[in-house]
Amino acid sequence: MNEYQPGQVVYVIIRNPHVQGVANVQEAAVVNDPNSPGKVALFLYETYYPLNDDVAVYPTASEAENAYREAFGLSDAESYYG
Numbered sequence: 712m713n714e715y716q717p718g719q720v721v722y723v724i725i726r727n728p729h730v731q732g733v734a735n736v737q738e739a740a741v742v743n744d745p746n747s748p749g750k751v752a753l754f755l756y757e758t759y760y761p762l763n764d765d766v767a768v769y770p771t772a773s774e775a776e777n778a779y780r781e782a783f784g785l786s787d788a789e790s791y792y793g
Contacts, residue, residue, distance in 0.1 A: 715741045715751055715762060715768070716741060716751070717741055717742050717743050717751060718740075718741065718742075719740070719741040720738060720739070720740060720741075721738075721739055721740075721741060721753070721768045721769060721770060722736055722737065722738055722739070722768070722769045722770075722771065722772050722774070722775035723736070723737055723739050723753065723755070723766060723767065723768055723769070723775065724736055724737075724767055724775060724778065724779050724782070725737050725755070734779070734783070735779075736772065736775045736776055736779050737755060737756075738772070739753040739754060739755040739760075739768075740753070740754045740755075741753065741754075741762065742754045742759070744759060744761075744762075745759060746759065750762075753766065753768075
């Protein structure tokens, strides 16, 4: 996780907590973690999320989209954005 720097824009696949089985590709910002000085976090939906090995982070939208299609078995025509 040391490869990410504050100010970077990355892409994650995030599940909708209100609807089971729904996920989408979402843009997130890498920021300084306000709760852990010296570490970085993801800022997404006005919330800070830990940036650790449990989160699949992609440097480009196309990489995230490909991973989404592979994970959910979608064709190119189906949507992955929320």
